Amino acid sequence: MTIGTELTRAQVFAQDGFVVTGSLLSTAEVETYRELYDRFLSGEIESGDKRSDLGSHVPRQGVEENITQIMWPTALYPPLLDMPLHSRALAMAKELIGGDAVFDFDMMIHKPARSGVPTPWHQDAAYWLDLPDKRAVSIWVALDEAVIDNGCMWYIQGSHEQPLRPHYPTSDGKNIQCSCSEDEPGATAVPLQAGEGVAHAGSTLHYSRGNTTGGVRRAYVLNFRSTDMLRLERELGYDVGLTNNIRTVRNAGAVDSDN
Numbered sequence: 001m002t003i004g005t006e007l008t009r010a011q012v013f014a015q016d017g018f019v020v021t022g023s024l025l026s027t028a029e030v031e032t033y034r035e036l037y038d039r040f041l042s043g044e045i046e047s048g049d050k051r052s053d054l055g056s057h058v059p060r061q062g063v064e065e066n067i068t069q070i071m072w073p074t075a076l077y078p079p080l081l082d083m084p085l086h087s088r089a090l091a092m093a094k095e096l097i098g099g100d101a102v103f104d105f106d107m108m109i110h111k112p113a114r115s116g117v118p119t120p121w122h123q124d125a126a127y128w129l130d131l132p133d134k135r136a137v138s139i140w141v142a143l144d145e146a147v148i149d150n151g152c153m154w155y156i157q158g159s160h161e162q163p164l165r166p167h168y169p170t171s172d173g174k175n176i177q178c179s180c181s182e183d184e185p186g187a188t189a190v191p192l193q194a195g196e197g198v199a200h201a202g203s204t205l206h207y208s209r210g211n212t213t214g215g216v217r218r219a220y221v222l223n224f225r226s227t228d229m230l231r232l233e234r235e236l237g238y239d240v241g242l243t244n245n246i247r248t249v250r251n252a253g254a255v256d257s258d259n
């Protein structure tokens, strides 16, 4: 598909390290996903150790997580695999990184109303093994309108072309972060309507502000990489938290050489 008069969506993705996908879910479908999402959040669908707090570096005000992260919703509730989003996101991933793209893992990231905790700046590839073929795409789908004040995604345009930055554990040691800010050249906020998506590459710098609004910000994120690299990743014993949900710096390229 051509965006504007010049570049295709795949070319924008290759150039900027992110691209808006347009609508991936109808209004009715968004409602179905929200209902399912809320069953995860309420605990009706159990998530066990797959559930954690991506904002745990900030003391919690209530019982809910600052930023609820549920890894592998499809493993916890396999019917999700047959719902529309997975096939549409796979088609988008093939368009963006090539026909050999396959599903790697998925996650839910929820910012409760007035939780106010930013997602730390990071590059996903810092969490992952350093694979020879680095093609990877995350498709971040808004289930609520995502705006700056409730935590829409921010990216640094072109950052996927730069070496990975050193990453450090967050102050509580549960997640990782790197040095970056909205003041860097190329910093771009990507507001979305519910049902729309934005795709980013594995090495694109990203973050989101805290949710200071009275509404929730629910996002569903689907990740894809090449068939061969998925096989290699699993052979090397890494399954992105499926058996052992511990997040740390795994990519040698993101380890601070001073440490």
Ligand SMILES: O=C(O)CCC(=O)C(=O)O
Binding pocket: 109, 119, 124, 138, 140, 151, 206, 207, 208, 219, 221
């Ligand atoms: O939803 C967020 O705030 C962060 C999402 C994220 O880090 C990701 O999709 O890789």
